[in-house]
Amino acid sequence: MKALTMTAALLAATALPALADDAATCGTVRYSDPGWTDITATNGVAAVLLESLGYTPDIATLSVPVGYEALKNGQTDLFLGNWMPAQQKFRDDLDAAGTIDVLAQNLEGAKFTLAVNKAGADAGVTDFADLDAQKDAFGGKIYGIEPGAPANQSIQAMIEADEFGLGDWELVESGEQAMLAQVSRSGDSPVVFLAWAPHPMNEAIDITYLSGGDKQFGPDFGGATVHTLARKEWVAACPNAARLFSQLVFDVPMENVLMGKILDDGADAKDAAKEWLAQNPDAIDTWLDGVTTLDGRPGADAVKAAVAG
Template structure:
């Protein structure tokens, strides 16, 4: 599997004691990121935004579909992307590798998964594997609910339909945004309607909806129910020009319970992502020790003290 080379510039600066204003170029005060409209990336971007603002930076977050977001990163229109799901987005990584100029800063999440699932009525209809679906096409109305158009997972579903895998050649992919898709799944569950849809973790859907992840989709989504890792990518030029900010992102890692909590606050409570991040950090300040080790504010002051002051910790 072709992979981008790991960033070394930011990591080599771990022992550098010079303040950030002597390291980061003036252009680094605004950090440009993208969000494909997924709540998990909304949550992690919210954490990044909260930390950046406390350190004297500004986060500029653009909502871009997955293909457009990768093009923006490749073309220098954004600096970072915290949502490189692998192996689902391998073709985008291959494209970036071929173009050059992009580095992986860190694997920011492990234990993720991403594949098709059914709601409780779907499970009660006897579906637990991809191969169970077509015999029950009528109950599911021949529909598979995906996420936003252009998403790699949708492309995997459509490729499966086009190839008539599992006899699904006459099924239809229904594309919509994440929240609209989940709202439909919830309504169908309440109505007792079996539904097959794209599901993943981390996400509060795993607590809000009775979900059965389907086995049998290793070829389409990968083993272990589409087991995945998520990676942070950055422009090499940005890493070189902004070593203090890059060091922060090279140390910014998450876990499934944390993201579930943040996403629940955003989706279920309507909390602004940055506010959710501030509230979570105030309750879990211990994570700052590793995230901010060797990082300073833009004025060269200790990072942890600045963040604690900003979140009221």
Template structure:
């Protein structure tokens, strides 16, 4: 009887010494997600990549336009998405919700905004509201600078032009990427030329450019200057198969000052998003407690210790 008790105790002690399983299937090792080429999503994707890599996962990040990225998530070509901006991307979200295969894991950012704005020459011309623009069409060369083709915000601008809202029916939407748009606005700023363009926060453009966000665009971009929240979405099947990775994402939230700093490192200092994220995490290790609560490495070791070891090297 004593031998049986000792054997049982030894077995229990041996079991206690083994690491806990992450409860994620082998197929979870590669985490597939996308970004539309926006620096804010590149920054948050970089944070996720650093954490996933330290935990033993392999992040696979594709650059896809907003419509293509949502189709990829819907069709199972990607697993999750950190950049569901609402209300700007509501129609894509409605489509995913109707499909039933996607769930929201967390609202990862609040305090964002997204609407049209003018540079300092535009504000000095007297433009502070959407309704002020058309009276100054010649000064703006009748152009509204947008981001990449297919982006929901561009679609809102084009719909506004087609409906002749605010008398803008004879204006032109200039579509380009985020960096090309900001480069054009910067050139106009240097030349003293007014510009109207898509602007948003978080983004270091708010410090680099003297921006005036325009009032009056509630119908197009929502109240409070396009006040927005950003949400993390994932495939239900992936969440069920990969609960440890999904737990990390449920707890991974950001704030505007953090994203401003990361985006500044990427845009102004030329840092890779993951490099910028790793440096930021090393300077703010206190954030790891909430992000990694109950999260393990893929092979079941304590997650927070693994991440600290990587980012503090």
């Protein structure tokens, strides 16, 4: 796959031994899901791969702050959803603790910032600085995701600092699906909300990403990379599984497909992943290079057999 970066390839080739058998204690792999469909999709891919290799995935639904604490305290082994730079403060905390390895940059080309629907763009809002003049049309509300999410915290800080004149606006916190349902219900009424790619919302909704939010979300409309983090102790104890995750690298089109299956078709994340894997055997060869099953058999063959059934 094009998304397999040279950095990830070098890491896989040099940092972790090939065909490394894991102890039976590595059989359960614990990781978390903040309730975002993109991470649910990639977690689903990981679960299918792990199960095909004889491991048991244990996925806990945890908010972003709680998920990072769980990783820091050894309650989970991995996190596939470290969005940077939006989650920089959590990374700073983990880096200071010295207990975490960055196994891979698993996605590039992502973005994450405020956006408006077609009615909002038609009202002339294309930049953060345009919002306050249209406060009444927007109801003075900005729709965010789940409470505690770093993006929500950035919005709340912007409101409290009265940046762009938004000091009297309200942040409405909800989950991803509730937020998107609000956008869908808005019809011809302007609405401003958190938007990101990859996500099928970019196909289903006429979205205009707002410029001007570099301070809050970073340049290039909150341009982001996503990273896989793991506990150092787990990496050392379970080198075979760690090698898999060091090579597990995605791309935006792939995630859009998987997320569409989950959101639009109601598919289970693992079912969507299994279907995609069956149609993309080259990805299996890339991700499973040098990886074995838990009992030491060739990993790629095991995964191909599992998804073909």
